[in-house]
Amino acid sequence: MNQSDEQTGLGSRRLAWMAVTETLKRRMPLDDVLDELFRAESLSARDEALARAIAIVTFRRLGTLGHALRSRLNKPPKDERLMHLLAVGAAQILFLDVPDHAAVDSAVELAQGDPKLHHAGGFINAVLRRVARERDAILAESDPWLDTPTWLEERWIAQYGEDLAARIAEAHRSLPSIDLTVKGDPAAWAERLHGTLLPTGSIRLVERTAIRELPGFEEGQWWVQDAAAALPARLLGPKPGERIADLCAAPGGKTAQLAAAGAQVLAVDRSAKRLQRLQENLARLNLTAETRAIDAEKLDAPPFDAILLDAPCSATGTIRRHPDVAWTKSEEDIRKLSGLQSRLLDKAASLLKPGGRLVYCTCSLEAEEGGRQAEAFLARHPAFTRLPVTPDEIGGLADCITPQGDVRTLPCHEVLADHERSGLDGFFVARFMHNAS
Numbered sequence: 001m002n003q004s005d006e007q008t009g010l011g012s013r014r015l016a017w018m019a020v021t022e023t024l025k026r027r028m029p030l031d032d033v034l035d036e037l038f039r040a041e042s043l044s045a046r047d048e049a050l051a052r053a054i055a056i057v058t059f060r061r062l063g064t065l066g067h068a069l070r071s072r073l074n075k076p077p078k079d080e081r082l083m084h085l086l087a088v089g090a091a092q093i094l095f096l097d098v099p100d101h102a103a104v105d106s107a108v109e110l111a112q113g114d115p116k117l118h119h120a121g122g123f124i125n126a127v128l129r130r131v132a133r134e135r136d137a138i139l140a141e142s143d144p145w146l147d148t149p150t151w152l153e154e155r156w157i158a159q160y161g162e163d164l165a166a167r168i169a170e171a172h173r174s175l176p177s178i179d180l181t182v183k184g185d186p187a188a189w190a191e192r193l194h195g196t197l198l199p200t201g202s203i204r205l206v207e208r209t210a211i212r213e214l215p216g217f218e219e220g221q222w223w224v225q226d227a228a229a230a231l232p233a234r235l236l237g238p239k240p241g242e243r244i245a246d247l248c249a250a251p252g253g254k255t256a257q258l259a260a261a262g263a264q265v266l267a268v269d270r271s272a273k274r275l276q277r278l279q280e281n282l283a284r285l286n287l288t289a290e291t292r293a294i295d296a297e298k299l300d301a302p303p304f305d306a307i308l309l310d311a312p313c314s315a316t317g318t319i320r321r322h323p324d325v326a327w328t329k330s331e332e333d334i335r336k337l338s339g340l341q342s343r344l345l346d347k348a349a350s351l352l353k354p355g356g357r358l359v360y361c362t363c364s365l366e367a368e369e370g371g372r373q374a375e376a377f378l379a380r381h382p383a384f385t386r387l388p389v390t391p392d393e394i395g396g397l398a399d400c401i402t403p404q405g406d407v408r409t410l411p412c413h414e415v416l417a418d419h420e421r422s423g424l425d426g427f428f429v430a431r432f433m434h435n436a437s
Ligand SMILES: C[S@@+](CC[C@H](N)C(=O)[O-])C[C@H]1O[C@@H](n2cnc3c(N)ncnc32)[C@H](O)[C@@H]1O
Pocket: 247, 248, 249, 250, 251, 252, 253, 254, 255, 268, 269, 270, 271, 274, 294, 295, 296, 297, 310, 311, 312, 313
């Protein structure tokens, strides 16, 4: 990358364009694609942040962008990379605080430097200028489903009903809040960090700010964790000295909660690289856990007092944070992952002491990875019963408890009166007990 590219932000835009194309082609997480691209190029931290912001907002509003572009083109181009370049340009015009001319000129320049698209500069210029002129009309389009692929729309309507499903889709269009879990004294930390103490005990930050510069970061007093993601470890009720296994542990938000409660934790993850991150995170927090890089299905260990299984899943509950999930996952992924979740649940059952507790959770909105998985587990394991969760255990959020006593949080759940700052990641949590015999 040359210096003038960096000065004009061309490098950021080129990487954002490449990231969108590669993520969709390889069906990989956007974060992983961006990491690869950032490793290969040397962009400043500011330009990396711009590339990330452009790529994320392009995915968050991909349906709206596609609709706006297609309805303004007589004959939409067949070249997918050209459509992605238009989408990346239009995303900046419509949803980012970027001068229109910077978005248009950079898209034209990127096309001119591309061997296959060098002829398309005039076309791109005309289309993006029209998007800028018709911004108000495009933004007035209020169909909440525009930014959700049809297969997910159908699933969510079938599972949650029209109204709730539409509110989920709507919530996915907004940036999520940033929540922190503190080691202790959440009320005092909420004040110190100028945040809001949520009824569940997490702190919601009011300002979007550089996390590492906040008080308490260096000293390891808190970590970033969505308020819903903090519920499973709390519901396991870890006690000092208990032996607890966290079977899919990295990067370690839940391991940290268990260790902070004084439990002796075995943190298991099949990815050694992700476990390395867990170790770094625990080191900052001055917490300890034994770690083992192994497929949890193959774990051999003496029985535990309690087990947390935060199973790999489609992650459709995190679409606010990772909007690429909506466009890269498929029904087939859900089918395969639910098989893995059942096997991991069976393994967890075999590793518990009589009388032991098991919490199963996923950050998915899909029934196969949530309630249906819990029912099937109980049917396969008559030695286990469900320990229903009560509203007082989750800060009185009765709406987040299913008739069976499991937890089901949604991106549209209101945890604060301020609608703009409300919402939770979509988590499912079920708690079971091995009946002592
Ligand atoms: C949802 S993430 C866990 C997040 C973590 N519990 C936290 O709170 O930070 C799922 C993790 O499961 C791991 N994983 C996937 N399949 C696994 C398996 N068969 N055995 C162990 N870990 C697995 C992945 O590497 C990933 O780190």
